[in-house]
Amino acid sequence: MNLAGKVVVLSGGASGLGRGTARYMVREKGARVVVLDRNAAGGRELVDELGDGSCRFHETDVTDEAAVAAAIDAGAAAFGAIHACLNFAGVVSPMRILDKEGRASNGARFRATVLVNLVGSFNVMAHCVEWMARNEPDADNERGVVVNVASGAAFDGQVGQSAYASSKAGVVGLALPAARELAELGIRVNTIAPGAFETPMIKSLPDSVLSRIASDFQFPKRFGTPDEIAGLCAFLCESGYMNGECVRLDGAFRLPPR
Numbered sequence: 279m280n281l282a283g284k285v286v287v288l289s290g291g292a293s294g295l296g297r298g299t300a301r302y303m304v305r306e307k308g309a310r311v312v313v314l315d316r317n318a319a320g321g322r323e324l325v326d327e328l329g330d331g332s333c334r335f336h337e338t339d340v341t342d343e344a345a346v347a348a349a350i351d352a353g354a355a356a357f358g359a360i361h362a363c364l365n366f367a368g369v370v371s372p373m374r375i376l377d378k379e380g381r382a383s384n385g386a387r388f389r390a391t392v393l394v395n396l397v398g399s400f401n402v403m404a405h406c407v408e409w410m411a412r413n414e415p416d417a418d419n420e421r422g423v424v425v426n427v428a429s430g431a432a433f434d435g436q437v438g439q440s441a442y443a444s445s446k447a448g449v450v451g452l453a454l455p456a457a458r459e460l461a462e463l464g465i466r467v468n469t470i471a472p473g474a475f476e477t478p479m480i481k482s483l484p485d486s487v488l489s490r491i492a493s494d495f496q497f498p499k500r501f502g503t504p505d506e507i508a509g510l511c512a513f514l515c516e517s518g519y520m521n522g523e524c525v526r527l528d529g530a531f532r533l534p535p536r
């Protein structure tokens with residue numbers, strides 16, 4: 279897919295990797311973006327920065343299916359179509375399986391994490407795909423493309439990350455059945471599993487965890503940047519033969535057990 283002039287929906291686009299990718303899609307690729315996020319201040323800042331001819335923001339919780347549908351419908355009405363869907367909205371929520379007294383932890387945090395990271399990605403993907411199915415196919419019979427953002431934690435989940443890691447493993451598992459099911463519509467689905475990127479989410483971790491991560495960097499010996507994720511998103515959108523795949527972007531970094 280040539281991204282110039284295309285309409286790209288980004289969930290979680292008001293901060294961090296999603297925000298960097300929204301900027302990149304507009305500035306480097308000439309796309310227009312529809313951002314869904316519950317961070318209203320960040321979303322409004324992005325519209326001010328990119329201009330409302332290129333960027334629309336809808337304050338949306340991705341777990342609220344009706345709100346997701348309304349936001350995507352409004353984005354499609356404003357820009358005429360939906361061609362790509364990039365799912366960044368996510369939360370990291372450390373939790374132990376047993377509490378300090380050895381009792382089973384309340385499952386509320388587990389459920390909430392899966393609901394945002396996995397069910398939220400499904401909700402946004404499904405409503406975008408409904409619009410993509412109406413597009414005229416291009417010369418390669420393509421109508422749309424989806425990129426879901428998982429995490430290296432899907433493969434190397436740490437102690438205390440059972441909710442986050444398993445929700446992200448679910449995101450990895452979504453790509454192939456979705457790619458197979460949507461093949462007849464000419465819609466591709468891929469996944470990115472980032473390593474450690476400098477964003478508000480990672481900065482929220484304790485300094486001890488951050489320095490432990492930094493000591494395990496291979497090459498390059500640094501955090502990744504939002505532009506590096508954006509470049510991979512653009513590649514996955516543009517490269518018509520990439521489908522049903524999960525790409526790790528981590529400079530050979532692997533999360534240690536703790």
Ligand SMILES: NC(=O)c1ccc[n+]([C@@H]2O[C@H](COP(=O)([O-])OP(=O)(O)OC[C@H]3O[C@@H](n4cnc5c(N)ncnc54)[C@H](O)[C@@H]3O)[C@@H](O)[C@H]2O)c1
Pocket residue numbers: 289290291292293294295296314315316317320338339340341365366367368369370394398427428429430471472473474475476477478479480
């Ligand atoms: N930063 C990293 O190193 C890293 C590593 C692996 C995976 N990831 C994944 O990349 C994605 C982006 O992370 P980031 O580092 O940019 O974090 P971030 O916290 O900067 O951005 C996440 C965005 O998602 C939004 N969001 C959270 N819950 C939402 C909900 N229910 N509805 C709508 N929006 C919601 C937040 O408001 C925020 O704007 C996440 O899915 C994260 O799990 C990040």
